[in-house]
């Protein structure tokens with residue numbers, strides 16, 4: 001075992017193919033790195049820790065308390081108080097029970113089957129419009145033209161953000177997603193940009209929440225703002241939750257769509273099959289979530305000593321759950337490095353597991369299904385212009401920065 | 416290590432055609448046993464599931480047909496509606512109540528338990544028990560007439576579940592419990608007190624610390640329940656839920672170690688003689704069996720749990736099918752679930768003999784928590800109410816013989832404050 005393995009995972013040089021490193025890590029599936037972080041890489045150990053009450057998600061460092069502005073009321077009163085409020089009202093992905101459960105319950109209630117069905121129709125319309133814009137193009141960047149705009153528009157629709165405000169949302173989403181990227185948290189300049197983006201989006205959302213309280217509509221923000229059965233989130237939590245939905249539902253879905261097309265073009269027989277049998281889309285997407293998951297790892301904190309096999313993760317240790325390594329664990333999946341949409345019993349970790357299991361999973365599945373089937377149908381002959389493509393810096397939310405594709409047959413008419 | 420006897424069996428007889436018997440039969444086929452499998456059962460029905468009888472069935476959420484799924488290609492021979500009246504291990508045969516006999520190469524005793532009746536209960540009229548499908552049908556028909564008040568006697572799981580279900584139908588329910596709180600023997604005083612509060616909150620007239628002097632038939636479906644403090648309750652339906660009796664009478668004279676606690680077996684599910692020797696080719700599993708638990712230092716356990724009936728039946732099947740080679744051991748850590756007043760209660764381990772209890776996640780007040788049971792230095796069991804997702808970590812700790820508490824600092828932990836535990 002080399003203690004520097006996880007450092008290599010973080011190194012952008014390995015972004016295009018981290019899987020050999022994961023295989024090496026799995027040789028000692030609960031291993032301490034030089035910096036005291038524990039990396040967990042087997043399916044069984046990850047699954048166990050996702051359900052372990054000694055594992056906390058409150059591992060987010062407190063926001064920087066304040067930077068000196070020279071204005072005493074600002075520096076000594078306003079900013080510290082605000083920082084404390086922000087720290088207390090973290091998004092629930094960074095919170096533990098009981099608070100986590102209460103907040104999550106509000107969101108779960110809003111993901112009603114009816115709303116999810118409506119979102120499928122919306123997603124189809126949005127995807128159709130995005131693909132229409134490609135008509136006549138000989139080459140395009142999938143990320144910029146489809147994968148990126150689609151999820152923002154969908155989330156804005158879900159929340160009830162007016163279409164005209166979407167460009168602003170897109171900018172905030174991109175910036176704030178870096179807060180979910182553990183190896184970018186320590187970057188002070190980036191933290192400052194996040195703070196500025198958070199202030200801007202909070203102000204915006206607070207205004208929108210006021211409007212929706214005054215005249216509710218059939219959208220999630222109205223539902224969350226109104227609450228149910230006499231329970232209602234406070235405004236801080238409501239803003240944090242809306243931002244979480246935006247961020248968690250955005251970069252992830254971008255990667256799923258981009259990784260999906262990348263994988264289908266690497267294995268064209270599956271693209272062909274999806275074109276002819278669109279009903280295989282759900283299984284194909286589950287396999288994508290296993291084979292090229294958008295979220296490669298999540299971090300936690302050990303609240304007590306945790307014995308796992310021969311290893312004991314000590315109290316207080318930061319823990320990395322390497323979901324993407326668990327997804328390729330030969331002890332759990334036969335022939336794990338093969339992309340096989342016909343795989344039975346595909347219990348991948350692409351959406352995590354346990355109490356933080358992705359609340360947006362039904363929507364994410366719809367987005368991927370709609371996008372991938374529409375793309376292979378309307379663009380039957382695509383060619384990868386760079387393989388591997390360039391990747392974004394994140395090692396956790398891992399995905400191509402660009403995916404340039406040549407169109408070898410024109411975009412078909414809509415539908 | 417124990418090794419199976421040499422020759423492969425040709426006919427395996429399973430006595431008791433219910434959950435355990437069927438699980439064993441299925442496992443025999445999975446083990447590749449291709450000989451004859453005969454299931455003898457005194458009930459007329461194909462094997463069915465009992466847990467829904469006090470839950471969904473009683474509330475009318477589903478009909479009384481809870482037949483267990485059974486693949487048609489298993490090629491099982493059922494002798495239903497026929498009780499076994501004796502076992503002759505020397506001649507290797509089961510004697511049937513109708514006078515017939517069935518020869519076996521291996522036999523599995525899976526006759527489970529029956530409801531303990533009220534003394535002198537004729538099995539008709541206003542008195543009911545709840546163990547079989549016929550019980551559920553008769554009780555369901557009675558409740559459909561909406562009797563003015565239903566009295567439930569007993570504070571165990573079936574009594575509590577039934578009281579909750581009947582109350583949920585909008586009927587008036589009085590539950591009479593001899594102990595200080597319901598479920599005290601199973602889960603201890605703290606959890607029992609919470610259940611009492613929930614029951615009262617749901618409108619059940621829960622009388623604790625109260626004995627019954629007698630139940631008098633008052634003509635037709637009416638009865639009068641006389642409490643020891645003199646109060647008389649007139650009722651149109653009495654459900655007697657005083658626990659279970661093991662069905663072992665038919666084994667008299669077979670030379671097996673048998674008691675109120677069931678048929679004694681070893682960890683390999685083989686029946687034993689009173690002096691502890693293995694009775695060749697006789698196995699027992701499920702509610703009727705009492706086995707030495709490796710997890711609890713060899714203590715003999717007898718539980719009435721669905722999960723154990725399945726797991727032990729499967730181990731017995733493997734060992735019955737084996738011809739030579741090492742035998743499998745039943746190293747099962749018992750677990751149990753119940754649905755009460757909309758709460759899901761789960762238990763892992765065996766709290767018998769525990770002297771301490773502590774809530775380690777959540778709170779009793781919110782009715783969402785995990786609690787642990789300590790006996791001496793060890794954690795022997797854990798219970799959860801609407802928090803089952805955390806139990807696997809406690810299960811692993813209990814199986815490893817962890818101290819009390821197994822760990823501190825878990826999520827949503829109000830601080831470790833153990834209390835002495837009372838179970839009476």
Ligand SMILES: Cc1cc2nc3c(=O)[nH]c(=O)nc-3n(C[C@H](O)[C@H](O)[C@H](O)COP(=O)(O)OP(=O)(O)OC[C@H]3O[C@@H](n4cnc5c(N)ncnc54)[C@H](O)[C@@H]3O)c2cc1C
Nearest residue numbers: 431433434435457465466499526527528701702719720721
């Ligand atoms: C109302 C109710 C609710 C329950 N709820 C739960 C729950 O929520 N969770 C849980 O874990 N467990 C629950 N249980 C317990 C669970 O159902 C039992 O543990 C399980 O049925 C045991 O299976 P078994 O096959 O060992 O015994 P049984 O199911 O008792 O089957 C034994 C069979 O043998 C037959 N038999 C007896 N004597 C003879 C004879 N001499 N000849 C031929 N046949 C004979 C019996 O008639 C019966 O059919 C519940 C039980 C009841 C009654």
Ligand code: HEM
Nearest residue numbers: 092093248249252253256294298351352356358359360364
């Ligand atoms: C392909 C797309 C997606 C992937 C792969 C994905 C993956 C994940 C993963 C792995 C987690 C677990 C995090 C952890 O355990 O720490 C998670 C949580 C979460 N996801 Fe997703 N997600 C996707 C899409 C979405 C969408 C579309 C939404 C919202 C609309 C969303 C909202 C959330 C939220 C709110 C959480 C936090 C849940 C909690 O803490 O209880 N996700 N997601």
